Amino acid sequence: MRWRRVVLVGFMASGKTTVGAALARRLGWRLIDIDAELVAREGRSVQEIFAAEGEAAFRGLEARAVRDALDEREVVVVPGGGWAAAAEGRIHALPADTFTVWLRVSAEAAVARARASSVVRPLLAGTDPMTTASALLAEREPFYAPARLHLEAEEKSPDHLAVNIASQMQSSLPRS
Ligand SMILES: Nc1ncnc2c1ncn2[C@@H]1O[C@H](COP(=O)(O)OP(=O)(O)OP(=O)(O)O)[C@@H](O)[C@H]1O
Ligand SMILES: O=C(O)C1=C[C@@H](O)[C@@H](O)[C@H](O)C1
Ligand SMILES: [Mg+2]
Known part of the structure; x- marks a missing residue:
């Protein structure tokens, strides 16, 4: 396998x-979940970071943590x-030996899952999460689309999704 890391x-x-x-x-690779990494680095929840510092500051911390993770090999980031x-071009700018995957869901499924999960997602915590999710998803889809799979x-x-990803990684090579 020539892939060195995966970004989901x-x-x-x-x-x-x-x-x-x-x-x-x-x-048999290491998982680096950036939200969890930020919670560990900051000693507070994502919700608390958003509330105290604002989204722009959160994005700065997030970008730095992803850059650090990309230095690693055999990691799922x-x-x-x-x-x-x-920011523009984030997926295009990844190292060529990074296998990229876009997990696609509808806004309806995302809101239902977020509602059922114990993790607070500050951007969906308002009074009308469905309207917010639909607008945000439409805005973000073009950024997710450059993912390979x-x-x-x-x-x-x-x-099942993990098996599918691993099998596509086995049967493809990074462009050199
Ligand atoms: N394929 C799946 N089928 C059913 N439920 C799922 C599936 N994948 C994840 N879930 C459930 O959906 C919820 C959200 O999943 P998860 O936290 O992995 O999403 P995420 O993409 O990491 O979200 P975020 O970007 O907010 O961190 C969890 O409760 C999880 O158990
Ligand atoms: O999609 C988003 O903007 C976010 C997703 C979560 O993983 C967290 O990083 C935070 O809730 C923001
Ligand atoms: Mg997550």
């Missing part, structure tokens, strides 16, 4: 953290859902 992108609650963990187990869309992530289990 997709909307909030598309399953990046869950699928990333399953994929890391399958590959899971940025938060906003990383790919926070697009997977529908609503119907299949995290393990």
Whole structure:
């Protein structure tokens, strides 16, 4: 396998953290979940960082943590859902030996999953999460689209998605 790392992108609650963990187990690679990394570095939750510092500051911390993660090999890197869309060309700028995956979900599924999960997503915490999610998803999709592999992530289990990703990695090579 010539791929050195994987980056999973997709909307909030598309399953990046869950699928990333399953994929890391399958590959025997390390998971670097950037939200978890920021919580560990900052000693407070994503919600608290957003509340105290604002979104722009959060994006700065996030960008730095992703840059650090990209120095590693044999890692599954899971940025938060906003990383790919926070600046132009983020996926294009990744090292060529990075396998990129977009986990696709509808706004409806994202909101339902976010509602059912215990993690607070500050951008969906308002009074009308469905309207917010629809607008944000439409805005972000063009940023996720340069990912090499697009997977529908609503119907299949995290393990099934991880098997699919690992198999596509086995059967392809980075451009040299
Ligand atoms: N393929 C799946 N099928 C059903 N439920 C899933 C699937 N993937 C993830 N989930 C569930 O959806 C919720 C959100 O998943 P997860 O936290 O992995 O999303 P995320 O993309 O990392 O979100 P964020 O960008 O906000 O960190 C969790 O409760 C998880 O168990
Ligand atoms: O999509 C987003 O903008 C976010 C996703 C989460 O992973 C967190 O990084 C935070 O809630 C913001
Ligand atoms: Mg996550």
